[in-house]
Amino acid sequence: MTQNVYDNPEFFAGYSALPxxxxxxxxxxxxxxxxxxxxxxxxxxxxxxxxxxxWFCRFAREAGARQVLGIDVSENMLARAREMTSxxxxxYRRADLETLTLDDAAFDLVYSSLTxxxxxxxxxxxxxxxxxLVAGGRFVFSIEHPIYTAPDRPGWRTEDNREVxxxxxxxxxxxxxxxxxxxxxxxxxxxxxxxxxxxxxxxxSILRMExxxxxxxxxxxxxEWACERERPPFLLVAAAR
Amino acid sequence: MTQNVYDNPEFFAGYSALPxxxxxxxxxxxxxxxxxxxxxxxxxxxxxxxxxxxWFCRFAREAGARQVLGIDVSENMLARAREMTSxxxxxYRRADLETLTLDDAAFDLVYSSLTxxxxxxxxxxxxxxxxxLVAGGRFVFSIEHPIYTAPDRPGWRTEDNREVxxxxxxxxxxxxxxxxxxxxxxxxxxxxxxxxxxxxxxxxSILRMExxxxxxxxxxxxxEWACERERPPFLLVAAAR
Numbered sequence: 001m002t003q004n005v006y007d008n009p010e011f012f013a014g015y016s017a018l019p020x021x022x023x024x025x026x027x028x029x030x031x032x033x034x035x036x037x038x039x040x041x042x043x044x045x046x047x048x049x050x051x052x053x054x055w056f057c058r059f060a061r062e063a064g065a066r067q068v069l070g071i072d073v074s075e076n077m078l079a080r081a082r083e084m085t086s087x088x089x090x091x092y093r094r095a096d097l098e099t100l101t102l103d104d105a106a107f108d109l110v111y112s113s114l115t116x117x118x119x120x121x122x123x124x125x126x127x128x129x130x131x132x133l134v135a136g137g138r139f140v141f142s143i144e145h146p147i148y149t150a151p152d153r154p155g156w157r158t159e160d161n162r163e164v165x166x167x168x169x170x171x172x173x174x175x176x177x178x179x180x181x182x183x184x185x186x187x188x189x190x191x192x193x194x195x196x197x198x199x200x201x202x203x204x205s206i207l208r209m210e211x212x213x214x215x216x217x218x219x220x221x222x223x224e225w226a227c228e229r230e231r232p233p234f235l236l237v238a239a240a241r
Numbered sequence: 242m243t244q245n246v247y248d249n250p251e252f253f254a255g256y257s258a259l260p261x262x263x264x265x266x267x268x269x270x271x272x273x274x275x276x277x278x279x280x281x282x283x284x285x286x287x288x289x290x291x292x293x294x295x296w297f298c299r300f301a302r303e304a305g306a307r308q309v310l311g312i313d314v315s316e317n318m319l320a321r322a323r324e325m326t327s328x329x330x331x332x333y334r335r336a337d338l339e340t341l342t343l344d345d346a347a348f349d350l351v352y353s354s355l356t357x358x359x360x361x362x363x364x365x366x367x368x369x370x371x372x373x374l375v376a377g378g379r380f381v382f383s384i385e386h387p388i389y390t391a392p393d394r395p396g397w398r399t400e401d402n403r404e405v406x407x408x409x410x411x412x413x414x415x416x417x418x419x420x421x422x423x424x425x426x427x428x429x430x431x432x433x434x435x436x437x438x439x440x441x442x443x444x445x446s447i448l449r450m451e452x453x454x455x456x457x458x459x460x461x462x463x464x465e466w467a468c469e470r471e472r473p474p475f476l477l478v479a480a481a482r
Binding site for chain 1: 388391392393394398400403404405406407408409410411412413432433434437438441446447448449450451452454470471472473
């Protein structure tokens, strides 16, 4: 059973105050890069794993998707997602992604943003995702980058007025407990190789990978983001069935 | 033009004294993992890019390869490789991999060990490798891991009696000058994403990736290698045409 930290009131309050919660996709600096990895959405059936407040579900509909399903483990988030649309082509469903079952060949795109690193087990889910895609369907997702999730004590160290990111335990896969927005948030560290090899074992072809950091324009607008180019915070992957 | 550091006498002397130079493949701790990514060699035509002393070329012949070509930029290394075999099915050729041309559909396997991070430009080489492989042929290579090549000042830092690896400049691709075996050795840092996206753009399918660190048994035999599990020193990739 996945830790449902989004229904922890302290975490939910903190998460709700993040730019990406208030401003939606445009509040997420990696969104332009992730969007560029999406296939054409017009007429497609889309499922969003870890849909949160439903920003991507609404985006997909606006981009012409025929049918959109948002899945999340958090009642709090789904309640707010439901409040924000009356579009009958968007549906929401509560489920734990580790035990999720999806219909065969039911979707053209499976999307997931910053969710999979909360899951302990991925192999079964990746096989479910493969099954629920039509031939040629796409799986596009972002996760926290393994350089970011690996360390025992994640954080910057200052050396000679420069920021360096201290990596340890990179090859030691498993849970990491951090105090991000609330105490005791559990994320599951896996190497990049493990993510890719699990995808390949599930039958996917890798189409593209991005180790995301802010662009020069983004750093100019937000100088405090410059350090994110020293080590990427996010990993974006596009794969095809 | 690639820096030909192997023909620098100081570097060559230092390199010749490494375990992997004296003991060959068995002196390279990542070899069992790389070997496990190879296809069956019996009857196959094999080319080794950056063949050095020819250890892999001789291994491939012993494993039944029909014809083996070793390519390297270093005269010193090729001279020693030639001394070590009289097998007429093994040939050696001097070439700069950045300007290498290979015949179409001439090989079943292209192999490269710890060489590609010396090259400034890879896109043209990857297209050459794709062209020279038969359909279904394999490209299996190792490189220094981007976590290892990224930092401005690569090295361990000690914190609370633990070793951490200080990463910076990960997204800033380009040359890094280090003093490994000789002064001013130039390696070219690229992200993992860039390696994979260049392979995919050249037409390859990614089959497997390993972020290599020593196994528990290897650490038991060489306790000084334990830190290599904190961040992987090598990246191994298998791809198919």
